Amino acid sequence: MTSTRTQRFGAIALAAAAALAFTPAQAGEVEVLHWWTSGGEAKAAAALKITLQKGGHRWKDFAVAGGGGDSAMTVLKSRVVSGNAPSAAQIKGPSIQEWAQEGVLANIDDVAKAEKWDELLPKVVSDIMKYKGSYVAAPVNVHRVNWLWANPEAFKKAGAKLPTSWDEFFVAAEALKKAGIVPIAHGGQNWQDFTTFESVALGVGGAEFYKKALVQLDGATITGPTMTKVLETFKKVKGYTDKNAPGRDWNLATAMVIKGEAGMQLMGDWAKGEFVAAGKTPGTDFVCVAAPGTAKAFTFNVDSFAMFKLKDAANIAAQKDLAKEIMAPAFQELFNLYKGSIPVRLNMKMDKFDDCAKASAKDFVDTAKAGTLVPSIAHGMAVPSAVEGAIKDTVSQFWNDDKMSVADAQGKLAAAARTK
CATH class of the missing domain: 3.40.190.10 (Periplasmic binding protein-like II)
Structure with a gap:
């Protein structure tokens, strides 16, 4: 199992959900596949769940135990093949492009353009979230490996x-x-x-x-x-x-x-x-x-959620709100404070983070500019x-x-x- 999926997060206060409130255009259901099933990891998923429910959407948890995600990918493949894909799934790196090549991922360029993701993400990161130039996934965080x-x-x-x-x-x-x-x-x-x-x-x-x-x-x-x-x-x-x-x-x-x-x-x-x-x-x-x-x-090691093609209009609206909120400053701060990682947004305030995170955030920005920000194999x-x-x-x-x-x-x- 990989290390990024075995952290402790600490308690996430429900009161923080108020800061994450938003108003969806149309209430729908989001089914999210992830393998954050241990105590701390489950709280991370809960933070996202609270965010969506606060706006009136329904959250359907699709958690598959197994820190490496292998079991989750097996289940996901069977769901996609049967034409019953979830709204979003925890997928990262080149695997995002592999899924996109199958024609099953949704284009979320409208969300990314409205929220200015190209300006908020280093190109080396945003490229991983895209397939043929269009966003198909939303990044959650950045872990520094070195x-x-x-x-x-x-x-x-x-x-x-x-x-x-x-x-x-x-x-x-x-x-x-x-x-x-x-x-x-x-x-x-x-x-x-x-x-x-x-x-x-x-x-x-x-x-x-x-x-x-x-x-x-x-x-x-x-x-x-x-x-x-x-x-x-x-x-x-x-x-x-x-x-x-x-x-x-x-x-x-x-x-x-x-x-x-x-x-x-x-x-x-x-x-x-x-x-x-x-x-x-x-x-x-x-x-x-x-x-x-x-x-x-x-x-860098970036956790992300790939968005799958859906048919129901209300569920598509909920999916887009999910993508939007994953990159929103309030959620980026809340999630990363407890995960030990740093926000993937380049313009985040780091006042509440510790010295290691502040150093990591500075180096993330500096290396993105210098061309020395590289993906962890x-x-x-x-x-x-x-x-x-x-x-x-x-x-x-x-x-x-x-x-x-x-x-x-x-x-x-x-x-x-x-x-x-």
Whole structure:
């Protein structure tokens, strides 16, 4: 299961719904497929439900358990094939275009134009929400993936300084190891391996290399000397994890940093929810900095809802209101305050957000302008799912198999990139 779907949100006050009120032109029903079924995730869905019901629409919950969304996609396919699609479904990344190619998604350009989405979203994000130039999905949030989380007390004990480069990272890791602290907390799932890998790739090779190798899947770049260095650095990180890492969940790795058992973790901003839930304060009890070498870049993971073609006029009106409210400032603020992510709108006030979120929001804007805002391949934003799975498997094989050479890994990556 991917990390973005396992956060804790905290309680969402019903009173906030008043701030989200709107008046629909025609009351209808919205059936929304999602896999936010755990305690905190269910509250996120509830925030959207309250928003729609406040305006007179009926909300029909179509929740399918399973954090990765695989079960939900199986159910969705059967519904669509039988001509009974929901109003909206939690779909993200290239999967949006895959569904649109089937001719089942609705054009919501009228909502996007009225609400000025093209002005409010970075182009790299809005392009993912479109098919052949038209909006077919609404983005909910942005998670930054390339974060390094650190325990300042552990660093103090080790006499180490926070790293800004991979060379500095290994100096700090060595100091932590000598102090009897696990340098890097890590878990055993392949998406965790790949989250680390893409941060290494971005930090070692830079945004242009990342785009060529992991988004455009350029064979020469994948088999070239920069990727060799990336893989060597990635494998070196493994040496600073502990022997109990295989099979460990990401949140248990975060707990090691919270307790001071480990000094660092490479993980997206959903990790912040674990620190906050443990009563820790950003900047004091824990530190969030960009992964080594990636301060001027940003790997994003955006949750979104794709809109399906409907026939009933009232339900179509309700669907359009759903799309509108997902991008409205009040909902963007409410939802993201509890999810640990940041608003996807570029002009949002961040007064109520913590320092990590404020830093993330600033970097989101800056990297969008600089062209260094890149999609996370580890979290389903960059390439078709079949290619993603093949590359993910190769990266984990290399991470776990000490006998696999860097050259072998590059060859396997190149082959995985050609997966159809």
